[in-house]
Amino acid sequence: MEIVKICPNCRAEVIDNFQLCWNCNYSFIENRIVEIAEQDQLKRQITCLRCKGVPMRFSGNYKFHEGSRLGAMGNLFELFVNKETFDLYVCPKCGKVEFFTP
Template sequence: MKKCPNCSADVEEVFELCWNCNYSFSEQKVIEIKDYTIQEGNREVNCLRCDIPLIFSGRYDFHEGARLGAWGNLFELFVNSERFDLYMCPKCGKVEFFIPLNDSEYKKS
């Protein structure tokens, strides 16, 4: 264990950030951590290829299976569905999917 010089908390040797005050042992200062209660389409993420900000394209529902005529809604009960936020790179066209962090009305089936 090592002691945090900022708040005197005990920190495991393998960690570089204090769990109590966010003091970075490598940078020797307190790090400001952004709030992760992200609003829809409000993530700040860069393209892994181009290193430019991705653009929020929308929130999409995906499901496995097919609708079968009039019985389609009944069969929807047995289908696995997921919801994702889609971001795209305006330069190279790369697409990234993220699980919505604040989607309270969505319940994973």
């Protein structure tokens, strides 16, 4: 069972290790709502461990879920599926991929 916290701005349940509310972009670190333009500045500046210092490129935020839809009741079963969101970074030299929670 995942530990969740409640967003003080919109009262949404947020997984405890997330730094931003998925619903309203409230930053638990800065205690304020972060604008979309500011989020680009929060992207990690990381380098590839294999290529010794080559900067990795931010490829976007990807949403994954476990399971699949099952017939006519598919949308109902989606309520019980584990869904995660990750920021994806790719090394332009060797193709190494790294995932980070947003």
